[in-house]
Amino acid sequence: MLPDIVALNTSPSLSVPWWKVVYDFSSLTEWIDASLHNYMSPFWTSITEMLIIGVLILLFYAVIGLFLVYAERKVCAFMQNRLGPNRVGPFGIFQTIADLFKLLFKELIPIKNADGFLFNLAPFIVIIASFMAIAAIPFAKGLHAIDLNIGVLYVMAVSAMGVIGVLLAGWSSNNKYSLIGAMRSGAQIVSYELSVGLSIITIIILAGSMQLSVIVEAQRDGWFIFKGHIPAFIAFIVFLISSTAETNRGPFDLAEAESELTAGYHTEYSGIKFAFFFLAEYINMFIVASIAATVFLGGWMPFHVGHWEGFNYIMDFIPPFIWYIGKTFFVIFLMMWFKWTFPRLRIDQLLTLEWKYLLPINLVNVLIMAFIVLMGWHF
């Protein structure tokens, strides 16, 4: 295997422009892999790689978390005729770092009669669930920790695990508000998982694969939201709604519902444990936005229009990572937009929306998509 990689690295095809080679992270990662193999046994190589990737993802995770909190505060401030954070650093960009330090140094208040073990475990489950999901997301060509052949399924399964943490947090806090929040959250996430799954299945039918890299590659000549006609668009809308509900964000933030349940399931948490919940919420938002970007909006693929060679050439020049981040933040902005515009739903309306509207629409949508794929009407 080793000579092949070296060959790939040293002799790029001449017909490909130079930046396409530079933008292809797989050559870099494979080169690292190969050089590590020269020094170590395969076992230690994989251990080292895991550590490197773990640290990198952790770093990325922290940076994204901090940035998203800042972005949310700025976006909501502009929607509410405010300035938002503007004191710590230029435009307040260090505000979240200051907040992080505050939360780190805060006292962890022990709760009387709380189930100590579960109480302490819950934030970790929530954060690990979101941490694991990030591993499978392709950030750019060749830039993902693991390319599972069931990537979509993996991300969905792992990110849904977070609900266990929420339920545990609500149950173990020995607080009635927390318990109500956790009950709501359980009902909500379990129901909306269906819609998220079905809307992605619509695209899986179109792509013919669950592997995220294959799904992205299939969108080389057109993003699925354009390729899949109306069903893909409907699936995108449904995905946007149900993934917002799945991440417990407004207008579906019933588990927190600050005007009803003070802070819902994390009422009793303080300091860094609260920060874990807080961070996990934002990372979950980032994950669902990445999936939306990857599955519907072509992931790191540039925007191409048919035979406009010049246009496509310029689009190719923008690095894929920028494309990916741009699309993800577009979806995140959409989610922030309707969080700060809509009032909150009631629990029965929330479930009605899912079981009576989104689920039937989705089922029909899957059927139509299957028909379109069968007849080859997509382009």
Add this chain to the structure above:
Amino acid sequence: MEEKEKNINPDEQQEYVINMGPQHPSTHGVLRLVVSLKGEIVKNIEPHIGYIHRGIEKMCESITYPQIIHLTDRMDYLSAHINNEAVCLNVEKALEIDIPDRIKVIRTIMSELTRIQSHQLWWASFGMDLGGLTCFFYGLRDREKILDIFEETCGGRMLVSYNCPGGVMYDIHPNFQKRVKDFIKYFRKILPEYDQLLSGNVIFHERSKGIGKLSLEDAISYGITGPTGRGSGFSCDVRKHEPYSAYDRITFKEILHTEGDTYCRYITRIDEMWESMNIIEQLIDNIPEGPFAVKMKPIIKLPEGEYYQRVETARGELGVYIISDGNKNPYRVKFRSPNFVNLSVFNHITKGFKIADLVAIGGSLDLVIPDIDR
């Protein structure tokens, strides 16, 4: 002991009792609601009041009439000016003083501005109760403009203490008319934005229509007044039925809606903001010339007797009942506060709805807790 345990109704056992308040984001102050739940459904609400009781009625007995003004400010702090007006009108009625037109018109304009800013804050916090946080900032942004007008003329922003027996404290600021007209022009453009943000929202309709229905019979028998009562079709506008100040010389319509649900109470208040602007527009250009206060004796003594005056605050009918024994202090003062009465219907209309509805209904009743506790 064993007997007792056997007799417990299994339904009662399953009740999940939570304390909402005194510190809770959506009780709008230090109101404590002991809520019995069954799952998400509200079985019973027991309001506990008195956390901000300051004994205002008792304090009034040891101070002079002009001093009472500063206490009534602090009852319903959102309609501070209207509370003051009630006391002043009552004192003037007792002394049988003729109030010049200028004072009447100024008072009316200020009352209506107070009503608008109160409804703006209500709209802001009602939106927040329903989870639409942006409403809060929109409401406060516009309220700031009225508070600036108050600040220029009265010195104070929220607790203005502008009225005094026999007139108002100072003459209006030279800019007053211009700024009020500017505000009306501005707010007529902005108010439809409120509708776009909240009233027209599907989620808002789902959350408010048919929730917390208060029938006309119940509204009358509980004595619910203000926009809450008018949302149920109870014609209870004191400005219309027993005009005081300058309300008898202007044309305005009493906003009535018949459904009696949360949505109707909401719409009633939105319409009232429009109507208040109409009232101000009729008066602002023709404020008569004259003194801004009648010359009063240094020490005001009410003749022996009982006096009652009611006014329409932003939340309903405020009655001020003064018993005088001829001294410079009142013998007894009683306030019929609209919020206290409106709170009494809370349990009745919320039973059987969900926790989220409890918050929405509480918001639509527009309770101000210092007015309940006094």
